[in-house]
Amino acid sequence: GQSLEQPSEVTAVEGAIVQINCTYQTSGFYGLSWYQQHDGGAPTFLSYNALDGLEETGRFSSFLSRSDSYGYLLLQELQMKDSASYFCALNPGYALNFGKGTSLLVTP
Amino acid sequence: EPEVTQTPSHQVTQMGQEVILRCVPISNHLYFYWYRQILGQKVEFLVSFYNNEISEKSEIFDDQFSVERPDGSNFTLKIRSTKLEDSAMYFCASAQGESNEQFFGPGTRLTVL
Numbered sequence: 466g467q468s469l470e471q472p473s474e475v476t477a478v479e480g481a482i483v484q485i486n487c488t489y490q491t492s493g494f495y496g497l498s499w500y501q502q503h504d505g506g507a508p509t510f511l512s513y514n515a516l517d518g519l520e521e522t523g524r525f526s527s528f529l530s531r532s533d534s535y536g537y538l539l540l541q542e543l544q545m546k547d548s549a550s551y552f553c554a555l556n557p558g559y560a561l562n563f564g565k566g567t568s569l570l571v572t573p
Numbered sequence: 574e575p576e577v578t579q580t581p582s583h584q585v586t587q588m589g590q591e592v593i594l595r596c597v598p599i600s601n602h603l604y605f606y607w608y609r610q611i612l613g614q615k616v617e618f619l620v621s622f623y624n625n626e627i628s629e630k631s632e633i634f635d636d637q638f639s640v641e642r643p644d645g646s647n648f649t650l651k652i653r654s655t656k657l658e659d660s661a662m663y664f665c666a667s668a669q670g671e672s673n674e675q676f677f678g679p680g681t682r683l684t685v686l
Binding site for chain 2 (some may be wrong): 469495498500502506507508509510515554558559560561562563564565566
């Protein structure tokens with residue numbers, strides 16, 4: 466089976482940088498994705514790492530280390546609208562296997 | 574910008590009744606998915622559909638569930654005899670490729686009484 470671990474809650478100040486970590490256990494996968502979900506909303510895609518290293522998309526970056534079974538999402542220049550839940554998800558094939566999510570609260 | 578749509582946005586049903594949740598995926602996408610999210614919990618995979626057949630399903634997707642692509646645009650999830658524990662938000666998603674970004678619809682909130 467697969468399992469993912471991420472912190473349940475993170476709080477950060479507007480304008481700051483925050484890192485959300487994700488550790489996983491799996492026998493194989495294509496890549497690690499990150500999704501954002503606002504309350505009552507649909508998950509929306511943020512970033513995907515198929516290979517080790519850093520992927521940068523605007524204010525968001527994601528990192529993967531297959532040897533360490535570890536990834537993270539880095540959010541820079543935090544804005545109030547970034548308050549949401551963030552899920553890492555393993556892509557073992559067809560399905561996405563989501564972690565339990567990290568609730569990010571951005572404060573003024 | 575193309576988007577996945579789902580209807581209805583909210584469905585209330587009595588335990589034991591059948592429900593059909595409908596989705597219109599993005600038109601040039603080939604892979605279709607159903608997920609569910611019980612309130613306050615993580616998003617859980619139910620089933621994936623490719624080339625007019627189920628490609629993968631989870632343990633949640635038992636004999637009470639079925640999926641269909643009745644025409645070139647719609648993708649449906651049927652629950653034959655709903656249980657209280659089926660109450661959840663059901664998300665449809667579609668993707669161009671197997672490992673590509675999945676685009677999620679706004680969800681259908683199913684409430685079983």
